[in-house]
Amino acid sequence: MAKEKLEAAVGMSRKWDAREAGKEVARSAIEKLSSPPDFLVLFSTIHYKDYGGFQELLNGVYDVLPEDVPLVGGTVRGFSNTYGCYARGSTLLAVSSKNMDVAVGIGNNTKRNPKKAAVKCAKMIKSGLKNSIYESSFLLNIISGSEVPNMPPLGRKKIIEPGATPKALMKLFSFSQYTLQMGAARDEEVTEEMISQLPEFSMLGGATLDNGPNFRSYQFCRKEVLKNAIVSLGIKTNNNFFVQSTHNMIKTSITFKITKMSKDGRIIHEINGKPALSELLRLLNWPKEILNEDTWLKTTFYFPIGGKYNKDDKDDVPHIIGIILGESLLLTYKSKDSNASILTIDGKRLLDTIDLNFSSMKIKPEFGLISSCTTRLETMGNRIYQAKDRISKYMKDSPFIVFYVGGESTYSPTDGLNYANMSFNTAVFGNDD
Amino acid sequence: MRDDPIAKVLDDLLKLDDIFACMVARQNMISVMPSDDNDSFKPEIHDVWDIIHRAMDDVFSVIREYSQAGLTEMEFQMQDYEALFFVFPDTENALVAIIPALANKGLIEVEMENSRREILKIMDEPEKEREVVTA
Numbered sequence: 279m280a281k282e283k284l285e286a287a288v289g290m291s292r293k294w295d296a297r298e299a300g301k302e303v304a305r306s307a308i309e310k311l312s313s314p315p316d317f318l319v320l321f322s323t324i325h326y327k328d329y330g331g332f333q334e335l336l337n338g339v340y341d342v343l344p345e346d347v348p349l350v351g352g353t354v355r356g357f358s359n360t361y362g363c364y365a366r367g368s369t370l371l372a373v374s375s376k377n378m379d380v381a382v383g384i385g386n387n388t389k390r391n392p393k394k395a396a397v398k399c400a401k402m403i404k405s406g407l408k409n410s411i412y413e414s415s416f417l418l419n420i421i422s423g424s425e426v427p428n429m430p431p432l433g434r435k436k437i438i439e440p441g442a443t444p445k446a447l448m449k450l451f452s453f454s455q456y457t458l459q460m461g462a463a464r465d466e467e468v469t470e471e472m473i474s475q476l477p478e479f480s481m482l483g484g485a486t487l488d489n490g491p492n493f494r495s496y497q498f499c500r501k502e503v504l505k506n507a508i509v510s511l512g513i514k515t516n517n518n519f520f521v522q523s524t525h526n527m528i529k530t531s532i533t534f535k536i537t538k539m540s541k542d543g544r545i546i547h548e549i550n551g552k553p554a555l556s557e558l559l560r561l562l563n564w565p566k567e568i569l570n571e572d573t574w575l576k577t578t579f580y581f582p583i584g585g586k587y588n589k590d591d592k593d594d595v596p597h598i599i600g601i602i603l604g605e606s607l608l609l610t611y612k613s614k615d616s617n618a619s620i621l622t623i624d625g626k627r628l629l630d631t632i633d634l635n636f637s638s639m640k641i642k643p644e645f646g647l648i649s650s651c652t653t654r655l656e657t658m659g660n661r662i663y664q665a666k667d668r669i670s671k672y673m674k675d676s677p678f679i680v681f682y683v684g685g686e687s688t689y690s691p692t693d694g695l696n697y698a699n700m701s702f703n704t705a706v707f708g709n710d711d
Numbered sequence: 712m713r714d715d716p717i718a719k720v721l722d723d724l725l726k727l728d729d730i731f732a733c734m735v736a737r738q739n740m741i742s743v744m745p746s747d748d749n750d751s752f753k754p755e756i757h758d759v760w761d762i763i764h765r766a767m768d769d770v771f772s773v774i775r776e777y778s779q780a781g782l783t784e785m786e787f788q789m790q791d792y793e794a795l796f797f798v799f800p801d802t803e804n805a806l807v808a809i810i811p812a813l814a815n816k817g818l819i820e821v822e823m824e825n826s827r828r829e830i831l832k833i834m835d836e837p838e839k840e841r842e843v844v845t846a
Contacts, residue, residue, distance in 0.1 A: 294726065356821060364825065365818040366727070490815045572813040659820030660784075660797075 283377065284517060284709055285311050286645035288359045288677040289370040296330030299368050300338020307372040308343065315372035317380045317511060318343070319418065319647065320351030320498055321681045322368035324488040332496050332503040335368065340501055348382045350511045351498040352420045352486035355652040358666045358680040365489070365655075371679050373645060378515040381406020384499050385508040388422050388468050389459040395508050396471030403476065403512035410514035415479040416521075416705065418511040418647060419472060421465040422504075423485035423684045424600050424610055426492045427454035434460070434493065436574050440604040444547070447603045448540075459506045462544055462600060465685045466611040466697045468508050473689055479512065480521045480690040482705035484649035484683030492684075518641045518708040521688040523696035525623075526631035527596050529584060532561050532620040536585075536613065543612035545603070546583075553605035562620065569602070579653045579700075581622065583607075585615040587697050595698040596621050598653070610685060610699055623700070628654055629665055631702045636672040641708030646678035651700045655682040673706070720829045721745040727822060729814040731756045731792070735830065737804045738771035756792065756809055763789055763809060770796060775803045788812050795819070797827045799834070806830060 289307025291299040299322075308315060318339070326335050332353075339349065356365040383402035385395030403417065426434045429450035438447060455461035465485045472481065486495035499509040534557070538548035549557040559566060562581060569577055584594030600610040648669070655662055669678065687697040688705070696703070717735060724733045725745045732752040735743040745751035752760065770785055778798055785796040785805075791812050796805040806827050810819055 292723075294723075356818060362825065362828075363821055365821040489818065576813075655821070656815060656817030659817040660824035662821060663824065 284375040284644050286373045286677050287311050288679060290361045292367045294329045296326040296334035297338040300335040301341050303368045303370045304339045304342035307370045311372060311374050313374040315347055315374045316378055317373055318347055318349040319371040320349055321354045321357050323366050324353050325366050336498060336501050348380055349500050350382055350420055350509045353495045355487045355489060355682045356655050360677050363662045363666050369679055377517055378513055379407055379410035379412060381512045382499055383510040387506055388508050389461060389464055389506050390456050392464040392467035393471045396468045399508050399510050400472055400475035403510055407512050407514050412514040412516050414515050416513045416519055417479040417481045419481055419483035419508060420497055421468050421485045421508045422497055422506045423487045423495050424463040425460045427451055427461045428458050429454050436571055437602045444604055451603060463685055469687050478691060482521055482647060482649055482703060483687040484681060485685035487652055487684050520639045520641055520706045521690050522635050522638060523688045523701055523703045524631045524635040525596060525698050525701040526627045526634055527621040527623045530620045530622050534618055536616045536618050543614055544609055546607045554607050555602055555605045581620050584619040584621040585613045594619055596700045598699040632665060632668045635702055635704055639706060643673050643676045643706045644709055645676055646673055646706040648680040649683050649686040649703045650680050651686055652682040652684055653700050716833050717743045717830050718746045720826050724826050729810050729819055730808050732809040734807050736807050738768055738775060759790060763794060767794060774798055774805055778802060795823060797823050
């Protein structure tokens with residue numbers, strides 16, 4: 279049978295056993311295609327760790343599909359697709375097209391050396407696509423997400439109370455970050471280097487997660503299960519596509535100056551000339567007791583620090599506080615702006631960001647991949663179905679996957695890099711009409 | 712009971728770490744429990760189950776009153792636990808789950824919603840088709 283121009287399908291599995299889930303998610307996708315897929319994108323929640331493991335999940339996928347079909351993916355907090363919205367299970371996008379060349383890339387040790395990881399990954403993409411005749415270039419980047427640092431003898435905690443000197447805390451944190459590779463994802467650094475290596479590629483990115491503790495997440499490339507890696511899918515095609523980021527957060531009246539920061543721009547030591555944590559709590563009018571390991575999810579996520587990612591950017595973007603080290607605040611990604619604010623959002627704006635995003639889409643969608651901050655899923659709870667219904671309105675009957683991650687981005691050569699937390703980021707492909 | 716497809720939906724829900732107990736219930740009655748019957752609730756709530764169960768029955772008075780008016784969810788917090796009620800539309804019945812008070816409720820709500828939808832689909836199936844349905 280002659281290959282259709284472009285076919286795409288989404289599969290799903292809610293089976294607990296990893297191997298069975300892998301088979302089901304693959305089968306349920308490819309049974310909708312008339313030709314074998316050219317690539318696969320697989321997302322799963324962390325539960326398979328206890329039900330056979332992720333290697334078995336991938337083994338199950340490749341029980342059904344030929345081993346030369348490229349696959350990238352990773353663990354996510356949840357996902358939505360054409361079937362519904364889920365905090366447990368696995369989902370797979372399978373695409374078959376006459377008008378695409380595809381390559382995958384891997385880079386390792388992203389938390390220790392993000393640049394080196396990106397260079398290696400980009401090299402594989404360039405090599406895989408060097409003979410492609412197609413003009414438009416797209417890259418999906420799935421990068422290992424932030425993990426709570428392990429700082430012996432303090433252990434793994436989101437809040438390290440003042441006690442040790444700031445210098446000692448920074449030393450312990452560095453040990454965790456660079457030796458153990460448990461700490462900040464540094465995924466924005468990986469992304470920046472991918473852009474530097476492949477500037478003509480538009481990109482969609484997201485950082486992998488577990489289901490809450492932020493202790494470990496995984497990335498998938500073909501049949502490999504990886505940690506602390508970037509996995510990328512490069513596509514060269516004649517198909518039209520659209521990438522867009524929105525967050526729809528608004529500034530509160532609380533503004534301040536970041537007066538002392540770590541060299542890498544990731545740790546805020548002082549705000550308004552005072553110790554950062556105490557000053558932030560004063561500005562928010564929060565008692566100290568409100569912040570602890572148990573209340574973390576209900577507090578810090580909802581009052582992110584706003585700042586410009588690039589000094590020339592128009593708007594502040596949200597930065598979530600990753601962990602607290604004494605009086606210092608480790609952000610999930612670096613801030614390049616000393617002028618800061620507190621941002622906020624309500625349920626209506628969380629939903630409206632979908633319309634804001636899709637309203638500039640001018641193509642007829644054939645399939646979509648959407649990286650969305652996990653906070654949107656965790657905040658909306660079962661109302662995430664309202665978000666899914668809004669997306670379906672724009673995607674019509676075309677398959678899509680929303681994958682809920684930590685740290686999201688889009689890049690295009692015309693609009694530059696948009697990196698933020700708490701955002702909604704689309705990559706939608708049309709046909710080549 | 713062991714072949715009850717609704718019990719199998721509850722079995723799946725109970726496998727989640729933060730679900731200590733789940734059931735389909737109405738006032739003064741637990742209609743469906745997970746497959747292991749009385750042993751199916753997790754040990755964490757054994758000591759508080761009685762008081763939570765009594766409070767649940769009081770909540771069901773509200774559900775009975777307002778379900779037809781579009782009441783879809785209720786919840787309460789008692790000690791270190793929360794009880795979530797996902798009402799079956801226009802009925803006096805609800806899917807109920809007991810979770811830790813500081814659990815990641817958003818993710819649990821997603822799966823509660825999925826379970827509610829699955830149970831509603833099962834309930835909507837004709838009687839004889841339901842006998843051969845397996846989860």
